Amino acid sequence: MNTATQAGTHAFQKDSPFSLDNPAAYRAWRDAKLDGYPTRVEELVVEVGDPRNLSKPEFKALHARCCKTNMAVYAGPDANNPDKDIPRLLGRQFGLTDLDRNMGADDDGITALRVAGKEWRGEYIPYTNKPIHWHTDGYYNETTRQINALLLHCVSPAAEGGMNALLDHEIAYIHLRDTNPDYIRVLMQPGVMTIPANSSNGEEIRPARSGPVFSVLADGSLHMRYTARTRSIEWSPDPVVQDALQTLGALLGSDSPFIYRATLQAGQGLLSNNVLHDRSGFSDDEAHTRQLYRLRYYQRLART
Numbered sequence: 001m002n003t004a005t006q007a008g009t010h011a012f013q014k015d016s017p018f019s020l021d022n023p024a025a026y027r028a029w030r031d032a033k034l035d036g037y038p039t040r041v042e043e044l045v046v047e048v049g050d051p052r053n054l055s056k057p058e059f060k061a062l063h064a065r066c067c068k069t070n071m072a073v074y075a076g077p078d079a080n081n082p083d084k085d086i087p088r089l090l091g092r093q094f095g096l097t098d099l100d101r102n103m104g105a106d107d108d109g110i111t112a113l114r115v116a117g118k119e120w121r122g123e124y125i126p127y128t129n130k131p132i133h134w135h136t137d138g139y140y141n142e143t144t145r146q147i148n149a150l151l152l153h154c155v156s157p158a159a160e161g162g163m164n165a166l167l168d169h170e171i172a173y174i175h176l177r178d179t180n181p182d183y184i185r186v187l188m189q190p191g192v193m194t195i196p197a198n199s200s201n202g203e204e205i206r207p208a209r210s211g212p213v214f215s216v217l218a219d220g221s222l223h224m225r226y227t228a229r230t231r232s233i234e235w236s237p238d239p240v241v242q243d244a245l246q247t248l249g250a251l252l253g254s255d256s257p258f259i260y261r262a263t264l265q266a267g268q269g270l271l272s273n274n275v276l277h278d279r280s281g282f283s284d285d286e287a288h289t290r291q292l293y294r295l296r297y298y299q300r301l302a303r304t
């Protein structure tokens, strides 16, 4: 399938639980979603023998978790192995092939996240040891190139810190809709969130981009664009939008049982439909240098 059409925003399918005109479908979907929803991050973890070649039960266990929570953590045996085939071939087993070749990525589309020091990457927070606020990946991408799946593979953790908080974006949707359905209405408007152009030395690297927070993909699944950053972001001044953002911010800043917190260890990785996440600050030492591979895909995890 052409990635541009797959990633675009589509009209609601009939009976979509995400349509505000269909409260009965929403209620049924919501109740099924919350029934037995895991609240401990340990429940997301699946030990695997070789992430490059999962056994059937390993695949099924990871797939089932992704269906329920839009994410799973695999724990492989290969600590400190920098082989990029580990995450690349793991992703392929879930139908993930179409990598977003973003600015920081290597030629193969895989991004090595580590502290970059003085090179140009060091101007961007992912390549520093600073905390990163809540976001979904690629929220600044054009609407036809949205990131639907995100894979993070840990080669080696930091000496201290580097913890991720994780929240299923469908849980964020439920929280907002249950608080006030109008929040969903305004957050689905195409101009609600604008990322100003990115310029360096007077040259425009990326034009300004506007889009919705929530949208529905061709396959009927929910997509979310979001960043909690307060600089380089322009939100609609509509008071309902401002209330919605405050409600979402309060959830993200809370100790909700739906928020998982985990520090990926060597050989572990997060497989996700680009759920909301943040990262705490960290410190490396001579023996411990945090290195993660980040793979962003236009596809969602297959059949989730």
Ligand SMILES: [Fe+2]
Pocket: 135, 136, 137, 277
């Ligand atoms: Fe991210």
